Amino acid sequence: MKYIGKKVIMMAATLLTVSFLVFLSFFVMSGDPVTSMLGTQATPEKVEALREEMGLNDSFFTQYFRWAGSFLKGDMGTSYSYRMPVESMIVDKIPVTLALTGIAFLLMLVLAVPLGIYTAKHEGGIADRSIYVINQIIMAIPPFFAGILITFLFGRIFRLFTPGGYVSYKENFGQFIGYMFFPALAIALPKTAMAVKLLRSSVIGEVKKDYVRTAFSRGNRSNQVFYNHILKNAVIPVVTFWGMALADMVAGSIIIEQVFSIPGLGRILLTSISNRDYPVVEAIIICIAFIVVFINLVVDIIYQLVDPRISTQEQE
Amino acid sequence: MKRRGITKLFLVFVLTTLTIALSACSGDKTGENSSKITVGIPQDIEDSLDPHKAVAAGTKEVFFNMFEGLVKPDANGNLVPAVASAYKVSEDGKVYTFTLRKGIKFHDGSLVTVEDIKYSIDKCADTSNGEPLIAAFSNIESVNIIDDETVEIVLEESNTEFDADLASVTAAIIPESNQEPDTNPIGTGPYKYVSRSPQENFVMEKFDDYWGEGAHIKDVVLKVCANADSFVMDLEGGSVDMIARVTATQAAELSDKFEVLEGEMNLVQALYLNNAEGPFSDVRVRQALCYAIDPQEIMDFVSGGKGTEIGSSMFPTFEKYYIEELNDTYSKDTEKAKALLAEAGYPDGFSFTITVPSNYQQHIDTAQVLVEEFKAIGVTAQIQLIEWDSWLSDVYTGRNYESTVIGVDASSLTARALLGRFESTASNNFINFSSTAYDTALQNAISSTDDGQKTEYYKECERILSEEAANVYIQDLPEFVAINKKYGGYQFYPLYVQDFSKLYIVEE
Numbered sequence: 001m002k003y004i005g006k007k008v009i010m011m012a013a014t015l016l017t018v019s020f021l022v023f024l025s026f027f028v029m030s031g032d033p034v035t036s037m038l039g040t041q042a043t044p045e046k047v048e049a050l051r052e053e054m055g056l057n058d059s060f061f062t063q064y065f066r067w068a069g070s071f072l073k074g075d076m077g078t079s080y081s082y083r084m085p086v087e088s089m090i091v092d093k094i095p096v097t098l099a100l101t102g103i104a105f106l107l108m109l110v111l112a113v114p115l116g117i118y119t120a121k122h123e124g125g126i127a128d129r130s131i132y133v134i135n136q137i138i139m140a141i142p143p144f145f146a147g148i149l150i151t152f153l154f155g156r157i158f159r160l161f162t163p164g165g166y167v168s169y170k171e172n173f174g175q176f177i178g179y180m181f182f183p184a185l186a187i188a189l190p191k192t193a194m195a196v197k198l199l200r201s202s203v204i205g206e207v208k209k210d211y212v213r214t215a216f217s218r219g220n221r222s223n224q225v226f227y228n229h230i231l232k233n234a235v236i237p238v239v240t241f242w243g244m245a246l247a248d249m250v251a252g253s254i255i256i257e258q259v260f261s262i263p264g265l266g267r268i269l270l271t272s273i274s275n276r277d278y279p280v281v282e283a284i285i286i287c288i289a290f291i292v293v294f295i296n297l298v299v300d301i302i303y304q305l306v307d308p309r310i311s312t313q314e315q316e
Numbered sequence: 317m318k319r320r321g322i323t324k325l326f327l328v329f330v331l332t333t334l335t336i337a338l339s340a341c342s343g344d345k346t347g348e349n350s351s352k353i354t355v356g357i358p359q360d361i362e363d364s365l366d367p368h369k370a371v372a373a374g375t376k377e378v379f380f381n382m383f384e385g386l387v388k389p390d391a392n393g394n395l396v397p398a399v400a401s402a403y404k405v406s407e408d409g410k411v412y413t414f415t416l417r418k419g420i421k422f423h424d425g426s427l428v429t430v431e432d433i434k435y436s437i438d439k440c441a442d443t444s445n446g447e448p449l450i451a452a453f454s455n456i457e458s459v460n461i462i463d464d465e466t467v468e469i470v471l472e473e474s475n476t477e478f479d480a481d482l483a484s485v486t487a488a489i490i491p492e493s494n495q496e497p498d499t500n501p502i503g504t505g506p507y508k509y510v511s512r513s514p515q516e517n518f519v520m521e522k523f524d525d526y527w528g529e530g531a532h533i534k535d536v537v538l539k540v541c542a543n544a545d546s547f548v549m550d551l552e553g554g555s556v557d558m559i560a561r562v563t564a565t566q567a568a569e570l571s572d573k574f575e576v577l578e579g580e581m582n583l584v585q586a587l588y589l590n591n592a593e594g595p596f597s598d599v600r601v602r603q604a605l606c607y608a609i610d611p612q613e614i615m616d617f618v619s620g621g622k623g624t625e626i627g628s629s630m631f632p633t634f635e636k637y638y639i640e641e642l643n644d645t646y647s648k649d650t651e652k653a654k655a656l657l658a659e660a661g662y663p664d665g666f667s668f669t670i671t672v673p674s675n676y677q678q679h680i681d682t683a684q685v686l687v688e689e690f691k692a693i694g695v696t697a698q699i700q701l702i703e704w705d706s707w708l709s710d711v712y713t714g715r716n717y718e719s720t721v722i723g724v725d726a727s728s729l730t731a732r733a734l735l736g737r738f739e740s741t742a743s744n745n746f747i748n749f750s751s752t753a754y755d756t757a758l759q760n761a762i763s764s765t766d767d768g769q770k771t772e773y774y775k776e777c778e779r780i781l782s783e784e785a786a787n788v789y790i791q792d793l794p795e796f797v798a799i800n801k802k803y804g805g806y807q808f809y810p811l812y813v814q815d816f817s818k819l820y821i822v823e824e
Contacts, residue, residue, distance in 0.1 A: 045446025
């Protein structure tokens with residue numbers, strides 16, 4: 001429990017730092033929310049009046065603490081460009097980004113686990129070697145490029161989905177998931193390649209250890225040894241990777257949303273940055289940071305469950 | 317045995333995931349709702365939904381369907397009564413008297429009252445923020461309610477074009493009772509607001525109690541298609557039925573399911589020069605740049621030869637004011653350009669920066685041709701791409717730039733909307749143009765009550781801009797509207813608006 005408590009405090013500190021850095025970056029960047037609000041109607045008098053009204057003339061720390069204070073009270077503020085509460089802007093978009101990440105993660109597991117085990121068991125075989133080559137190629141393809149290739153191949157040539165034909169989860173959940181499949185694949189592919197490679201080498205590493213010989217000598221059948229002993233140990237480093245990959249996918253989905261025209265958090269984040277709409281940017285970045293930090297926390301806890309040695313070390 | 321169970325479970329899991337995903341993929345495409353049109357828009361309505369506060373051109377062109385002023389423009393560029401059923405102007409051009417249309421309703425069902433009119437006009441004329449929302453409204457002396465159906469607007473100085481300013485979406489009549497105009501827009505237009513989802517869509521529905529002919533199509537969904545490169549895919553894939561501004565190349569790629577209508581954007585596209593900056597303060601340098609370019613070459617490169625050449629800050633759809641001869645003030649003449657530069661003290665040319673907002677491909681393409689053309693007279697130009705927001709703050713309001721390629725639109729159906737900004741003291745005179753002759757001509761145009769005389773003065777302004785080479789004028793960009801042949805009735809306006817109420821369904 002003490003361990004988890006420590007982690008939660010770390011988590012809060014991280015979020016606070018992130019929010020401060022985002023706020024600071026808006027101060028350093030050129031451009032101004034007021035000019036983007038007033039557009040071509042901006043005159044020096046109007047700009048000044050609006051800056052005063054919005055409290056943008058206050059010092060950096062006054063502005064930051066005012067924002068942080070209301071954020072802690074649960075008020076994310078009002079969007080400068082949309083003039084609507086930030087909560088209502090992003091609350092519908094969080095499930096979109098989470099669904100995209102979730103499907104990508106599932107795809108990674110579904111593809112990587114069997115392939116990793118198979119290649120480890122048949123080390124050096126034709127399948128292992130060809131998968132190795134394919135893996136190397138896929139690992140080198142960044143998700144946005146994979147996205148373009150997938151759009152072209154499955155969207156335009158095989159016509160398995162309509163590019164840009166995103167359907168909201170509120171309208172039709174099935175079609176929503178269907179549209180998410182290919183973007184999720186684009187995010188999942190490079191991570192899958194890495195996961196396969198990692199699981200394979202981890203399993204191979206375990207096979208050579210002494211306890212495996214002992215297990216065999218006790219008369220266990222080879223599959224029993226494999227699944228009950230080897231895999232259990234081999235999976236520990238892989239779980240860490242999965243956690244990191246999941247956190248990475250949350251961030252990666254922002255780029256993929258652009259390629260597949262998915263109106264999730266990413267699209268709003270990008271336009272809000274160019275509009276200097278910092279209440280929205282802050283809210284989204286903190287939201288993403290929270291998800292990432294939370295995943296890390298969960299991974300830490302799972303890690304502890306899988307490998308009791310960790311908590312013993314902590315107690316010492 | 318245990319292992320078998322796990323493997324089986326895993327297999328079942330894999331198969332279900334794949335089945336769900338793939339079966340969902342083959343679902344039917346767009347729903348065939350006969351009374352709906354999905355229009356792709358390149359930028360979301362990132363704005364307040366209060367017509368008085370909205371600033372983006374993309375917002376206003378949509379609001380045209382939801383809001384109306386006392387009068388409104390029609391597709392031929394005439395002003396027609398809207399919230400007012402009739403109006404008259406006193407002879408001295410100082411008093412405008414409006415009669416409220418009988419029984420006209422707001423979208424929330426309430427009747428429009430003269431109080432709402434006074435409230436709306438007063439709000440637009442409010443100077444507590446330094447300047448009124450509409451510059452011309454600073455001229456309002458008072459808004460008086462005469463009786464239940466008559467309102468008069470008294471001006472300080474005569475202005476016979478004041479009705480055109482009342483026709484802009486910014487001067488929309490909105491209910492005084494609406495507490496949340498920013499998020500809950502209520503107007504009198506043929507369409508009413510339903511919902512919005514940031515970066516996803518903006519939904520409107522036909523207003524059944526509309527006073528006029530009303531809309532034909534029940535639902536209009538504006539879908540944000542942020543990726544301009546995939547417009548063709550969006551249209552062909554059926555996720556949108558219409559996109560108002562596709563490029564010439566995209567138009568050529570479309571299948572025969574679509575009709576491509578050609579109009580004009582009603583923008584004055586030019587290389588705007590900061591007249592107060594370095595070499596550009598010398599008129600000979602500005603003229604030299606004008607002699608260096610050929611608008612046709614630019615049109616060939618940017619839009620497959622389409623577009624309309626212009627020679628001053630006026631586009632051809634404003635027929636009354638447009639002077640075609642000004643296109644010939646500067647015909648491409650490299651020698652003359654070099655001679656002018658030598659005369660101005662730049663025999664070896666000079667170098668400068670063209671700042672272009674990165675979200676406008678057509679302006680970027682134009683700048684690229686300009687760079688090549690200027691090379692021939694020994695002038696080196698570099699293109700600097702900046703974000704739209706930085707363009708607004710650095711170039712437009714900060715005036716901290718050398719030159720920029722942009723298109724300037726007219727906010728109302730008046731010549732003043734285009735020419736007013738070049739008055740030396742105008743707050744939106746972003747090129748720092750300064751000419752006493754121009755200021756006089758403009759003031760004469762504004763104050764004259766005789767229409768013929770007024771037009772002459774405006775034309776004088778245009779000539780001065782051309783002679784002084786205030787900017788390197790290029791073209792009014794062509795507009796290509798791609799629309800599914802299922803729909804008809806699209807109309808071009810001489811202003812930057814989209815009128816969805818005229819659209820109807822052709823087949824079925």
